[in-house]
Amino acid sequence: MAGNESGARLPRMENPAGLATPGGHYSHVAIANGLVFVSGQLPIDAQGRKLTDASFEEQARQVLANLEAALNGAGSSIAQLVQVRVYLADIEHWPGFNRIYADWAGEARPARAIVPVGPLHYGFKIEVEATALA
Known part of the structure; x- marks a missing residue:
């Protein structure tokens, strides 16, 4: 990790390839x-296309693909996940997401x-954030 003028260690921030530019x-x-913190991933593809009108299943697959790209870009992996937090606009999607x-x-x-949260930004149905080992 980089230091600053006082010598304090700072976290390293990254925007891995395969993910849209943060909005x-x-x-x-x-x-x-030694930890990787992945910001909440939304169903947005690498080109920045928002999958607002896509099915829940398509949105869930895109979010997980984004999470995996973030992990891999940080030198981590699915196997190194410590915790995953899933925000659902409708708890009725829980069984489908679990599969x-x-x-x-x-x-x-x-x-x-x-976590059932009600409406998400842009009308998305799901958001996922995670922590993993580096």
Whole structure:
């Protein structure tokens, strides 16, 4: 990690290839003290196309693909996930997400929270953030 003028260590911020440019004042990934923190990933493809009108399943697959791209770009992986937080606009999507997630995660079983939140930005149905080992 980089230092600053006082010698304090600072986290490393990254926006890995394969992800759209962040739409706000944040980085997709922050790496600090051996951990990778992935910002909330929305169903936006690498070219910046928002999948607002896509099915829940398509949105969920895109979000997980974004999460994997962020992890890989930071030198981490699905197997190194520690915790995953899933925000759903409608809890009715939980069973469908759980099936897609289980296929995506394979043998990895990080701690996980599913949080029903009501409407998400742009009308998206899902957002996922995570913490992994670097």
